Amino acid sequence: MPRPKKSFETNNINFRESFASLKFVPRFFKEIRKVNPLLFYSNVLGRTLNAILPVVMLWLGKLIIDEVVLQIAADIKDLERLWMLVAAEFGLAILSDLLSRGISLSDALLGDQYSIDTSVKIIKKTSELNLDQLEDSEFYDKLERARQQTTGRVGLMSNILTQGEDVIVIISLLAGVVAFEPWLIILLVVSIIPTIINEIKFSGTSYSLARSWTQERRELDYLRYAGASDVTAKEVKLFGLSNYLADRFKGLSDKYYLQSKRLAKQRAGWGSFFNVIGTAAYYGAYIFIIFRTVAGIFSLGDLTFLSGSFNRLRSKLQGFFTRFTAITESALYLQDYFEFLDLTSAESSPDGKLDLPEKIESGFEFKNVGFKYPKSEKWVVRHINFELRAGEKLAFVGENGAGKTTLIKLLLQFYEPTEGEILLDGIPIKKYDQAAYRQYFGVIFQDFVKFELTLRENIAMGEIGEIGNQERIDSAAEKSLAREVVGDLPLGYSQPLGKRFKHGKDLSGGQWQKIAIARAYMKDAEVLILDEPTSALDARAETEAFQRFIQLTEGKTAVIISHRFSTVRIADRIMVLKDGAVLEIGTHRELMQNDKLYAELFNLQAAGYQ
Numbered sequence: 001m002p003r004p005k006k007s008f009e010t011n012n013i014n015f016r017e018s019f020a021s022l023k024f025v026p027r028f029f030k031e032i033r034k035v036n037p038l039l040f041y042s043n044v045l046g047r048t049l050n051a052i053l054p055v056v057m058l059w060l061g062k063l064i065i066d067e068v069v070l071q072i073a074a075d076i077k078d079l080e081r082l083w084m085l086v087a088a089e090f091g092l093a094i095l096s097d098l099l100s101r102g103i104s105l106s107d108a109l110l111g112d113q114y115s116i117d118t119s120v121k122i123i124k125k126t127s128e129l130n131l132d133q134l135e136d137s138e139f140y141d142k143l144e145r146a147r148q149q150t151t152g153r154v155g156l157m158s159n160i161l162t163q164g165e166d167v168i169v170i171i172s173l174l175a176g177v178v179a180f181e182p183w184l185i186i187l188l189v190v191s192i193i194p195t196i197i198n199e200i201k202f203s204g205t206s207y208s209l210a211r212s213w214t215q216e217r218r219e220l221d222y223l224r225y226a227g228a229s230d231v232t233a234k235e236v237k238l239f240g241l242s243n244y245l246a247d248r249f250k251g252l253s254d255k256y257y258l259q260s261k262r263l264a265k266q267r268a269g270w271g272s273f274f275n276v277i278g279t280a281a282y283y284g285a286y287i288f289i290i291f292r293t294v295a296g297i298f299s300l301g302d303l304t305f306l307s308g309s310f311n312r313l314r315s316k317l318q319g320f321f322t323r324f325t326a327i328t329e330s331a332l333y334l335q336d337y338f339e340f341l342d343l344t345s346a347e348s349s350p351d352g353k354l355d356l357p358e359k360i361e362s363g364f365e366f367k368n369v370g371f372k373y374p375k376s377e378k379w380v381v382r383h384i385n386f387e388l389r390a391g392e393k394l395a396f397v398g399e400n401g402a403g404k405t406t407l408i409k410l411l412l413q414f415y416e417p418t419e420g421e422i423l424l425d426g427i428p429i430k431k432y433d434q435a436a437y438r439q440y441f442g443v444i445f446q447d448f449v450k451f452e453l454t455l456r457e458n459i460a461m462g463e464i465g466e467i468g469n470q471e472r473i474d475s476a477a478e479k480s481l482a483r484e485v486v487g488d489l490p491l492g493y494s495q496p497l498g499k500r501f502k503h504g505k506d507l508s509g510g511q512w513q514k515i516a517i518a519r520a521y522m523k524d525a526e527v528l529i530l531d532e533p534t535s536a537l538d539a540r541a542e543t544e545a546f547q548r549f550i551q552l553t554e555g556k557t558a559v560i561i562s563h564r565f566s567t568v569r570i571a572d573r574i575m576v577l578k579d580g581a582v583l584e585i586g587t588h589r590e591l592m593q594n595d596k597l598y599a600e601l602f603n604l605q606a607a608g609y610q
Helices: 014-034 036-072 080-128 137-147 151-178 182-203 205-212 214-227 232-237 242-294 300-341 402-410 435-439 455-467 469-482 481-490 510-523 539-552 588-594 597-607
Strands: 363-371 380-390 393-398 419-424 439-444 527-531 557-561 573-578 579-587
Touching: 014 036, 014 080, 014 151, 014 300, 014 439, 036 151, 036 363, 080 151, 080 300, 137 402, 137 527, 151 402, 182 232, 205 527, 205 588, 214 242, 242 300, 363 402, 380 393, 380 481, 402 527, 402 557, 419 435, 439 510, 439 579, 455 469, 455 510, 469 510, 481 510, 573 588, 573 597, 579 597
Parallel strands: 393 557, 393 573, 439 527, 527 557
Antiparallel strands: 363 380, 363 419, 573 579
């Protein structure tokens, strides 16, 4: 299905909306101050001092020129005052340079610290959100915009502080100009009005374009990855996909480039036009000052001071309004960041929650449970009723899409049931604190994550607080058959895995799976859940792994999802799912006698080995 044509104008952000985003600036600076209060206040103090220096140095320049003219006309030369003025100006120039360098240094350090802080907050916030939120494309657009402009937020900090600094400069220069010639203010206003009009005209346009293309830019990032990754390289080479991916990337990039080019040309054209008007007004003021000097109303020092002050004022005011537009546009990204941090979820807090039982007594019960995704009318599972008894090994069986993994996610409170409820020892699980509740479980999903970290870290992910407990890591590796993987690696537990980083070593699917199973054994969990845990193991390793599993989980509750019936039949009971509903449940013998779907699938698989 072709993608609808993008319409940039329909997404345009006007000046009022850009201005409204400034409400997030106080919260922004509160965060920055918390990162490093001493550095923050030092930066503010340095900028305040630096803001006073321009007008002082201009005034010293005026005094120096007037003193030079006076000494030229004097019969007896006395240069002491002149040299004192020059020395004072030299000292202020050195101080100004030192302050500027200190400000730049503190900006960079604060920016780096704040960038780290925001990235940490985004990572932690993402972990707090519901799984259905994480699986929503609109959420990923919000996440992308929150992650964007990390360096831009650093620039925003510098721009706002510079804006405050310039306000002090502008006020001091205005006071000096008004003291000599108030009429110059009119010409000053005329010279900066075109800049104001131009900035208002294009306020928010760059952000509008970036926001309207959030999804496409995520697609571009994916195409970059798909076209140049070791994970996709085999298929790209085998099926000759390189040109297709490159052409698709170029086509989408060119569309964005054309939109951006059109906007840039408009800004440049109008900016040039308004700049001509502003420059004409400035030179009108310059001519006025020259005439007043020639008429003897102003001294040469006054000429220098006024022309310099007027030029700086115009430059500072233009910069002020140009920067103001940049600030409002950056604040729109800031709005995205804070709105992401303020996202709410159904994740529970410990307040008002029941204490978990130290040991599961009766077990879990699904009572008329149904689930469908938000904005969807299709039920993934519905009318689910069964018990997972304490100490029982229960297997889930069914064709792909039957709802097996969905039930696991409901049990783990990754999703909230759309209808019905799940009980633990007769109490709804939503009444327990979710974080504490999940500590009951050791889980290995079929699509487990292959962390490109060290082998030790990969195993310790099951109970990361025990990463320093080598005895526990060794035990988990032994139980999961991952010990032989350790012996095959040059650096043992310290071996980086994957090919992303230097010295990294990739593993086979079976080796990765043993490491994933070790994670489950790292946690001394009340309930173990294995979702296709041995799909990448050979028949011998699979048999040994499950024999160990049954021995090691004696007295513990377990859920097993597998398509291999040699694995399933060792469970105490087997539940067969079809089209999101429970079709039958019982022991292997009972289900074979029922002669329904389980018996059919078992016989089909058994026939393949005959």
